[in-house]
Amino acid sequence: MKRITSHRFAMAAVALATALAAQAAQAQWFPYQAEVTEPAFSATGTRKPIDYTPLPKASKKWRICVSVPHMKDAYWLGVNYGVAEEAKRLGVEMQLVEAGGYTNLSKQISQIEDCVARGAQAVVIGAISGDGLDNVIKSVAAKNVPVIDVVNGINSPDISAKSLVSFYTMGQASGEYLAQKHPAGSPAVKVGWFPGPAGAAWVEAAHKGFMEAVKGSAVQVLEPKFGDTGKEVQAKMVEDVLQGNPDVAYIAGTAVTAEAAVGIVRARQLDKKVKLLSFYMTPGVYDGIQRGRILAAPADSMVIQGRIAIDQAVRLLEGKDVTRHVGPKIFVVDSANIKSVKQDNILPPNAFKPVFNVK
Structure with a gap:
């Protein structure tokens, strides 16, 4: 009997230690080095460094809906991890819906409408389109439901807060990385460029930043290949570019592009000749850099973007100070x-x- 009691006590102690360790790990994400844009929502605003610290706990179990374009790649899985963990930490309800891809704008609109109809008190949106959600956002905001723009960028004047980085800066950082390796006057290098799905605000911003960064360098960008961030779509485009441009030196673009290209260039025995670059980070890209199969990628900490968005939603619902x-x-x-x-x-x-x- 004593042995059983001791065993149960030991198991309980282990469970408690595990729970405490998990709580400690959650608490360690903040304060986090971030940048605030002033004035808020300005495309030409000034970015200033801050240490972001969220609320310790929500005052009640608010219901928050999170809408994302899809869950087909590890990037949005990272956002999912961030929103889920922060909802748990703050003590609020979170429901996540995904539209299945960047071609499914109407589905994202109906999912957002359904969320609000079911009682969501705030909506966090990773937008399929920078402008295509304007009407539904206007309708949601008219019901006094805060709308938080996460990751992708929304142009609507009816949003309440933004948790995102500048994808212009992400594209720019990738372009500068190449431009520094191949400055003006050095031998020209050809780059296949895959910015992502046409029409998405984040894609347009990253494309502009990348193209402006390589201007005047020895980097020659082939005709951009726009397409959905599903692996099959990106792989097909990479195959086409490699087939049509045997002298290409770099494949640069989305994380899905880089991840798909790893196997393709190795199968073609081009991994020593064609280098890969992503303009944002995913687990696959991180692993590729570790293994020497992907050259580099800017990190935009998508997990933290998700966490901040949930904190912003709670602050707005509770009428507390919010970094917008x-x-x-x-x-x-x-x-x-x-x-x-x-x-x-x-x-x-x-x-x-x-x-x-x-829950």
């Missing part, structure tokens, strides 16, 4: 600094599975 336009500080990760980067700050855990509801 903020995002994590961007930095480029490559083989030179990857060992010093804390992975948990910028990516979800390797074993994380999608979480659609937090």
